[in-house]
Amino acid sequence: MRDVFDLPHENDDRDFICYDCPPTRMELHPGPPDFGVPAAGEPTHAVSLVCDDIEATVEELRAKGIGFRGEPRDEGWGKVIVMVLPGGVEMVVYEPSD
Numbered sequence: 001m002r003d004v005f006d007l008p009h010e011n012d013d014r015d016f017i018c019y020d021c022p023p024t025r026m027e028l029h030p031g032p033p034d035f036g037v038p039a040a041g042e043p044t045h046a047v048s049l050v051c052d053d054i055e056a057t058v059e060e061l062r063a064k065g066i067g068f069r070g071e072p073r074d075e076g077w078g079k080v081i082v083m084v085l086p087g088g089v090e091m092v093v094y095e096p097s098d
Helices: 054-063
Strands: 008-010 016-022 024-030 043-049 067-074 080-082 088-098
Touching: 054 067, 054 080, 054 088
Parallel strands: 043 088
Antiparallel strands: 008 016, 016 024, 024 043, 067 080, 080 088
8 A cells, every 4th residue: 555655654564554645644554443434345444534633623524514423532542533425435534642
């Protein structure tokens, strides 16, 4: 994935890779996420977008017509929510804990 996207990356470990994509960071995790986003089958990659302020991000995106499942919830390592894009594509948005 790192070689295909050819984007600047911050983290290149065995578990996942983080891409610097201002104004966000994109993370690719192997396998389906634990937040109820349906996987199409194995192998899969979960694409997550990272933000600095999840409440402000959700408010801004909702104003643009983007849907979310529920409200952000604290998972200990960060606040997370599932975003529902046009066409029903779901992906995780989260704000990491300090």
